[in-house]
Amino acid sequence: xxxxxxxxxxxxxxxxxxxxxxxxxxxxxxxxxxxxxxxxxxxxxxxxxxxxxxxxxxxxxxxxxxxxxxxxxxxxxxxxxxxxxxxxxxxxxxxxxxxxxxxxxxxxxxxxxxxxxxxxxxxxxxxxxxxxxxxxxxxxxxxxxxxxxxxxxxxxxxxxxxxxxxxxxxxxxxxxxxxxxxxxxxxxxxxxxxxxxxxxxxxxxxxxxxxxxxxxxxxxxxxxxxxxxxxxxxxxxx
Amino acid sequence: xxxxxxxxxxxxxxxxxxxxxxxxxxxxxxxxxxxxxxxxxxxxxxxxxxxxxxxxxxxxxxxxxxxxxxxxxxxxxxxxxxxxxxxxxxxxxxxxxxxxxxxxxxxxxxxxxxxxxxxxxxxxxxxxxxxxxxxxxxxxxxxxxxxxxxxxxxxxxxxxxxxxxxxxxxxxxxxxxxxxxxxxxxxxxxxxxxxxxxxxxxxxxxxxxxxxxxxxxxxxxxxxxxxxxxxxxxxxxx
Numbered sequence: 020x021x022x023x024x025x026x027x028x029x030x031x032x033x034x035x036x037x038x039x040x041x042x043x044x045x046x047x048x049x050x051x052x053x054x055x056x057x058x059x060x061x062x063x064x065x066x067x068x069x070x071x072x073x074x075x076x077x078x079x080x081x082x083x084x085x086x087x088x089x090x091x092x093x094x095x096x097x098x099x100x101x102x103x104x105x106x107x108x109x110x111x112x113x114x115x116x117x118x119x120x121x122x123x124x125x126x127x128x129x130x131x132x133x134x135x136x137x138x139x140x141x142x143x144x145x146x147x148x149x150x151x152x153x154x155x156x157x158x159x160x161x162x163x164x165x166x167x168x169x170x171x172x173x174x175x176x177x178x179x180x181x182x183x184x185x186x187x188x189x190x191x192x193x194x195x196x197x198x199x200x201x202x203x204x205x206x207x208x209x210x211x212x213x214x215x216x217x218x219x220x221x222x223x224x225x226x227x228x229x230x231x232x233x234x235x236x237x238x239x240x241x242x243x244x245x246x247x248x249x250x251x252x253x254x255x256x257x
Numbered sequence: 258x259x260x261x262x263x264x265x266x267x268x269x270x271x272x273x274x275x276x277x278x279x280x281x282x283x284x285x286x287x288x289x290x291x292x293x294x295x296x297x298x299x300x301x302x303x304x305x306x307x308x309x310x311x312x313x314x315x316x317x318x319x320x321x322x323x324x325x326x327x328x329x330x331x332x333x334x335x336x337x338x339x340x341x342x343x344x345x346x347x348x349x350x351x352x353x354x355x356x357x358x359x360x361x362x363x364x365x366x367x368x369x370x371x372x373x374x375x376x377x378x379x380x381x382x383x384x385x386x387x388x389x390x391x392x393x394x395x396x397x398x399x400x401x402x403x404x405x406x407x408x409x410x411x412x413x414x415x416x417x418x419x420x421x422x423x424x425x426x427x428x429x430x431x432x433x434x435x436x437x438x439x440x441x442x443x444x445x446x447x448x449x450x451x452x453x454x455x456x457x458x459x460x461x462x463x464x465x466x467x468x469x470x471x472x473x474x475x476x477x478x479x480x481x482x483x484x485x486x487x488x489x490x491x492x493x494x495x
Contacts, residue, residue: 030420031364123474126269127466181480182268182423226462228365236361242419 021099023128023177023221024049027092027229028186029253032060032155033245034238037148039089040229043071047086049225050095052130054176054194058089060158061147063204065175065194066095072196074203076146078165082200094177094187096130101217106133110210114191119178128221129178131193133214137174140195141166142204156244159252165204172197174206174214185245186226188253259337261366261415261459262287265330265467266424267491270298270393271483272476275386277327278467281309285324287463288333290368292414292432296327298396299385301442303413303432304333310434312441314384316403320438332415332425334368339455344371348448352429357416366459367416369431371452375412378433379404380442394482397490403442410435412444412452423483424464426491 026041039058046053047069055064062075064083071083102122106113119125143162176193183189193206229235264279277296284291285307293302300313302321309321340360344351357363381400414431421427431444467473 028420030418034364126272126473126476126478127468180268180478182266182478182483184480185420185423220468222466222468224462224464224466226464228460228462230365230458230460235364238364240364240418240420242422245420 020222021096021219022223022225023094023096023130024225024227025094025187026090026227028226029092029155029188029249030185030240030245031235031238032092033248034240035152035154036232036235036238037091037152038232038234039091040232040235041090041093042086043083043088043090044086046090046093046095050097052098052132052175053093053095054192055090055093056145058091059148059152060145060155063144063194064090064093065196065203067173067175067196072200072203074144076144076163078144078163080201080203096221098130098219101219103217105213105215107213108210109133109214111191111208122218124178124220126180128180128224130219130221131174131176131178131216133174133216134172135211135214136169136171137195137209137211139166139168140170140209141207142195143207144204154248156248156252164207165202167202170197170202172202174209176206184249185242192253258460259334259457260461260463261332261334261368262463262465263332263425264328264465266464267330267393267426267487268423268478268483269473270330271486272478273390273392274470274473274476275329275390276470276472277329278470278473279328279331280324281321281326281328282324284328284331284333288335290336290370290413291331291333292430293328293331294383296329297386297390298383298393301382301432302328302331303434303441305411305413305434310438310441312382314382314401316382316401318439318441334459336368336457339457341455343451343453345451346448347371347452349429349446360456362416362458364418366418366462368457368459369412369414369416369454371412371454372410373449373452374407374409375433375447375449377404377406378408378447379445380433381445382442392486393490394486402445403440405440408435408440410440412447414444422487423480430491
């Protein structure tokens with residue numbers, strides 16, 4: 020059995036619950052690879068082989084070793100049942116259509132990790148928010164973006180079925196981290212001649228909630244605004 | 258940590274995946290109490306203290322001991338961190354508003370088990386479908402209902418946050434089982450002067466998928482129809 024562990028939900032972020040509710044120490048018990056953000060939506064986090072990298076909104080990338088750092092939202096897993104893949108002329112359009120179709124991912128959670136040279140890459144990085152916290156939607160409207168050409172690195176992240184779109188980013192949610200660890204963020208668009216790596220399909224989603232967090236328990240989720248907000252804030256450009 | 262285990266999703270049932278994809282033997286490893294339905298949406302299942310009861314669409318209740326029986330959709334848990342409650346003049350309206358508010362359930366998964374005399378109870382029971390399977394929506398449109406007055410029994414089931422409404426029944430999903438084990442089904446409406454029992458809040462939802470089931474992997478989920486269908490088929494009367 021292979022499991023994807025998720026702490027928090029997009030619904031929580033939309034309801035302005037941006038406080039960190041799990042420590043890196045606890046999170047890494049549930050996976051050695053993953054994605055997330057720090058308290059206050061502070062940047063874009065990628066965890067690769069137990070190493071934690073955070074890009075802040077200036078574009079700087081930090082190797083994070085303070086395991087007391089907290090996150091409001093993160094997904095992690097231990098790689099287990101890997102299928103090797105090599106993909107040519109790869110971009111979001113290819114991943115969204117051909118890749119999902121070929122590997123029948125549409126109704127399951129999956130992880131993807133690809134490495135190689137990206138001809139073009141565009142990322143965004145969430146800027147840290149202070150209390151009183153805004154919703155994810157508000158933050159998503161003014162996020163800095165960064166681009167590079169001909170950069171070697173790792174595209175890593177998850178696929179989630181459409182039915183889970185109020186819980187986590189539906190479809191692909193990918194980050195990019197350069198091999199020199201100087202460039203990282205939430206992937207908006209990219210293309211590459213060839214990327215190689217692996218994917219994995221999960222039997223189970225372990226969705227964890229910060230049930231002892233008072234703000235989370237008391238907050239109101241407006242489902243219609245939630246869906247519109249997620250569509251606007253978690254998209255990528257095809 | 259207390260966990261709610263769910264096999265399958267409402268999205269799957271809406272996409273006509275009614276084949277049984279977990280055995281009772283496997284399901285009971287994940288919980289001693291729960292709700293579900295058998296292959297082909299065959300009836301309403303309640304599991305109480307490791308005993309499995311299924312009502313078929315004639316209204317008959319069966320004590321099920323064949324552990325190879327399969328289910329397409331079920332939720333189970335091991336009772337653990339129970340909070341005692343006694344509620345007066347209780348019906349769906351009270352549970353939906355006052356109870357959810359008083360115990361701050363709106364953003365979490367919870368279990369509820371109440372016992373006592375119900376002045377009125379109305380249930381429905383899904384009729385077994387044959388291949389080619391229709392969607393849950395179609396089945397929901399012609400389900401037999403049954404009512405009783407002054408009947409002693411157990412109201413049992415789960416609360417799910419609105420954001421999970423494409424995955425499982427949002428809000429309360431409750432079944433009723435009479436003490437004489439002769440009357441059971443999906444609760445549509447009820448009222449009682451006083452019911453006593455307990456509720457429990459879950460830290461985690463373990464959502465399990467039948468990833469090796471070909472029909473599940475290949476099926477298409479239409480998210481808009483899904484939401485409309487769930488609203489029509491999983492509701493209760495206030």
